[in-house]
Amino acid sequence: MSGNAKARTIVDKIWDNHVVAQQAGAPALIFIDLHLCHEVTSPQAFSMLRERGLKVRRPDLTIATMDHSTPTTSRDLPIVDTIAAAQIAQMETNCKEFGLRLYNRMSDHQGIVHVIGPEQGLTQPGMTIVCGDSHTATHGAFGALAFGIGTSQVGHVLASQCLLQTPSQAYEIRVDGQLKPGVTAKDIILAVIAKIGIGGGTGCVFEYTGSAIRSLSMEERMTICNMSIEGGARAGLVAPDDTTYQYLAGREFAPKGKAWDDAVARWKQLPTDPGATYAKQLVLDANTLEPMVTFGTNPGMGMSISGSIPTPAATTDPIERSDLEKALKYMALEPGKPLAGHPIDVVFIGSCTNSRISDLLAAAAVMKGRKVNPKVRMLVVPGSQQVRKQAIAEGLDEIFRASGAEFREAGCSMCLAMNGDQLEPGQYSVSTSNRNFEGRQGKGGRTFLASPLTAAASAIAGAVADPRKLA
Amino acid sequence: MKIDIIESKTVVIPVENIDTDQIIPARYLKTTSMEGLGDGLFYDWRYNPDGSPKADFPLNQPAAKEAHILVVGDNFGCGSSREHAPWALTQFGIRAVISTSFADIFRGNSLKNGLLPVIVPADVHAELLKWPGIVLKIDLASQKVFLPGGRSVEFPIDAFSKNCLLNGVDELGYMLNQEAAIAAYEAKRQDSVNTLA
Ligand code: SF4
Numbered sequence: 001m002s003g004n005a006k007a008r009t010i011v012d013k014i015w016d017n018h019v020v021a022q023q024a025g026a027p028a029l030i031f032i033d034l035h036l037c038h039e040v041t042s043p044q045a046f047s048m049l050r051e052r053g054l055k056v057r058r059p060d061l062t063i064a065t066m067d068h069s070t071p072t073t074s075r076d077l078p079i080v081d082t083i084a085a086a087q088i089a090q091m092e093t094n095c096k097e098f099g100l101r102l103y104n105r106m107s108d109h110q111g112i113v114h115v116i117g118p119e120q121g122l123t124q125p126g127m128t129i130v131c132g133d134s135h136t137a138t139h140g141a142f143g144a145l146a147f148g149i150g151t152s153q154v155g156h157v158l159a160s161q162c163l164l165q166t167p168s169q170a171y172e173i174r175v176d177g178q179l180k181p182g183v184t185a186k187d188i189i190l191a192v193i194a195k196i197g198i199g200g201g202t203g204c205v206f207e208y209t210g211s212a213i214r215s216l217s218m219e220e221r222m223t224i225c226n227m228s229i230e231g232g233a234r235a236g237l238v239a240p241d242d243t244t245y246q247y248l249a250g251r252e253f254a255p256k257g258k259a260w261d262d263a264v265a266r267w268k269q270l271p272t273d274p275g276a277t278y279a280k281q282l283v284l285d286a287n288t289l290e291p292m293v294t295f296g297t298n299p300g301m302g303m304s305i306s307g308s309i310p311t312p313a314a315t316t317d318p319i320e321r322s323d324l325e326k327a328l329k330y331m332a333l334e335p336g337k338p339l340a341g342h343p344i345d346v347v348f349i350g351s352c353t354n355s356r357i358s359d360l361l362a363a364a365a366v367m368k369g370r371k372v373n374p375k376v377r378m379l380v381v382p383g384s385q386q387v388r389k390q391a392i393a394e395g396l397d398e399i400f401r402a403s404g405a406e407f408r409e410a411g412c413s414m415c416l417a418m419n420g421d422q423l424e425p426g427q428y429s430v431s432t433s434n435r436n437f438e439g440r441q442g443k444g445g446r447t448f449l450a451s452p453l454t455a456a457a458s459a460i461a462g463a464v465a466d467p468r469k470l471a
Numbered sequence: 472m473k474i475d476i477i478e479s480k481t482v483v484i485p486v487e488n489i490d491t492d493q494i495i496p497a498r499y500l501k502t503t504s505m506e507g508l509g510d511g512l513f514y515d516w517r518y519n520p521d522g523s524p525k526a527d528f529p530l531n532q533p534a535a536k537e538a539h540i541l542v543v544g545d546n547f548g549c550g551s552s553r554e555h556a557p558w559a560l561t562q563f564g565i566r567a568v569i570s571t572s573f574a575d576i577f578r579g580n581s582l583k584n585g586l587l588p589v590i591v592p593a594d595v596h597a598e599l600l601k602w603p604g605i606v607l608k609i610d611l612a613s614q615k616v617f618l619p620g621g622r623s624v625e626f627p628i629d630a631f632s633k634n635c636l637l638n639g640v641d642e643l644g645y646m647l648n649q650e651a652a653i654a655a656y657e658a659k660r661q662d663s664v665n666t667l668a
Contacts, residue, residue, distance in 0.1 A: 020649070020652050020653055021649050021652040021653075021656075023649075025630050025631060025634075026631045026645075027629070027631055029646060029649055029652065029653070031653070031656055031657075031660070033664050033665075040500050040501075040553075041500075041552070041553065041554070043502075043503035043504070044503070044504065044505055044554075047503075047504070052643075058666075060666035060667050061664070061666060063667060068500070069500075081501070083501040083502070084501050086503065087501050087502070087503055090503045101667055122667070124665060132552060132554075134550065134551050134552040134576060148552040148576055149552060149576070149579075150552055150554035150576060150579060150580035150583065151554040151555075151580075152554060152580065152583040152584070152642075153579070153583075155643065156642070156643050156646060159643060159646075159647065160646045160647055160653060161653065161657075162649075162653060164631070164642065164645075164646065166629070198488055198546065198549055199488065199545060199546035199549065199572060199574070202546070202572060202573075202574060202575055203575060229550075229576075232546070232549065232574065232575075234575050234576060253665065253667060255665060262662075263663075263665075266663060298488050298490065298549075300488075319485065319486075319544055319545075319600075320487065322485075322486075323487050323488065323544075416492075416497045416551075417497060417498075418497045418498060418500060418501065425520065435490075435492070435550060435551075437490045437493065437550060438492070438515065439492065439493075439496060439515050440492050440497075443496070443515060443520075444520070
């Protein structure tokens with residue numbers, strides 16, 4: 001990596017700060033500052049520790065929660081799915097046996113792993129953060145190098161607090177200008193992915209820069225970093241600034257007193273040096289963006305809400321053409337037609353992309369005094385118990401219920417349909433989550449990804465709707 | 472899970488951007504072990520809603536039973552980080568996947584499970600997609616894929632992963648051997664790593 005004299009990117013700086021050892025002909029050994037665990041990708045890692053007689057090296061840098069297979073029904077009800085119940089029980093056993101802090105189903109700190117880290121101040125600038133989950137990039141919003149790992153690596157981190165890694169290339173995604181009303185952070189990231197494709201960032205870490213990114217709140221930055229993986233990048237980050245420090249100050253695990261001042265001084269060294277170079281670059285003008293919606297079966301198949309569904313015949317590459325045909329067949333959509341106005345069955349507001357308080361506030365502002373179309377089922381699933389509590393304190397639950405929406409307990413829910421919340425075969429949903437893969441929200445289900453504003457407007461219309469045209 | 476030479480017929484799924492939700496649907500992720508994942512491999516592409524196999528899906532053809540080499544479109548394994556994807560593929564009998572590119576996390580997960588991701592040039596890839604069932608020989612030591620007719624192409628792999636696969640090196644063991652360096656690092660960073668304690 002770069003020496004001290006050379007201008008470095010924030011990615012270089014975090015990397016350099018975390019190299020524990022570098023043996024010839026091997027990847028670097030990198031120290032991990034924070035390890036987040038959940039019930040689905042950790043059980044086999046704990047089994048491995050047991051088989052080899054290993055302990056968790058740093059329980060103090062490890063935190064666990066339950067989100068993926070956890071029901072979003074009332075916590076008073078038992079878990080109906082016995083296999084999920086066994087997995088959740090195993091998480092309790094594993095955390096107890098290895099001495100890990102667990103926010104279980106009954107904890108008021110429980111929630112989607114990428115929502116609770118930031119809200120408790122666990123996620124901090126300059127850290128290396130990993131989790132057995134590809135949306136770990138969410139934490140990059142704080143200027144942390146955060147990425148998803150597989151279960152073998154979960155075991156490696158539990159046992160050694162380290163990972164074997166090779167450096168990634170830095171890819172600058174600069175978004176200048178100002179978003180127009182009705183256009184959100186979600187639309188920025190959907191536009192980026194539509195532009196570069198879902199493999200465009202493979203081998204890279206995105207650094208989001210530019211005036212449009214700077215003017216975003218922390219929650220909006222999280223929405224953007226969250227979907228870095230949908231552009232193929234394992235990580236994506238935003239250099240910390242005053243917005244970051246203001247968000248963090250006073251949170252439960254944020255440093256306090258002198259330690260806070262020292263930390264801020266360190267964090268201020270992180271931003272990319274002037275003159276540092278990126279391996280790749282994309283520039284986007286926020287002024288030109290419209291609300292985005294996906295039409296296909298991967299997150300790169302997105303378009304402006306006023307656009308038309310692409311025509312496979314216009315695509316020259318034969319595999320690309322057959323993939324587009326396959327996607328449109330699965331989605332049962334006609335090429336060349338607009339997507340706006342297409343009838344839908346379900347609206348899902350939730351997931352680690354868009355389930356924070358600002359997302360629920362945005363959706364509630366649309367729903368207030370309006371009704372969910374009688375043909376539509378609308379689920380609002382807060383990202384954490386803390387978000388849920390705040391939403392209730394602000395009366396959002398009442399607004400959602402009065403409009404005819406369900407206001408549920410915290411978890412991943414219909415984002416990946418493991419916990420009983422799912423689409424029926426053939427149903428269409430407008431979802432604020434991050435993946436529209438075949439069957440992602442339930443076998444045979446069809447997903448249109450969009451912002452909370454677009455999702456709420458669509459719930460009212462009973463069809464894909466442009467939030468700027470709300471009557 | 473050592474690998475040296477893999478020789479078999481190919482089975483071809485000519486689709487780009489195959490995500491790990493297709494390789495192993497989320498409902499199979501409620502397990503706390505690794506068992507039975509091969510049965511869920513590509514489940515929703517392999518079976519009709521009534522549970523009967525789709526006759527035209529490549530993995531359902533009789534020849535797929537003995538195939539250890541899977542040829543797929545660009546950017547294979549994108550999406551979720553689930554290691555259940557390589558577990559399901561290897562349990563089905565797949566030992567190498569050939570494409571023009573792989574998603575980062577999937578590639579890393581595969582290498583840790585004795586599943587070899589092989590990147591070939593676009594022209595060779597295009598040929599392989601057209602000829603399902605041809606016999607290939609993959610030699611990890613020389614990093615070569617041998618095609619029928621005596622041709623061969625080289626494929627990239629980092630030296631460390633190659634050594635791990637050829638010699639069955641235990642990665643975690645290698646890491647834990649660097650205990651002294653880890654402890655020294657921890658001591659140095661004591662003030663700047665925030666703990667939950
Ligand atoms: S909300 Fe969805 S994307 Fe986020 S962690 Fe849960 S399952 Fe993964």
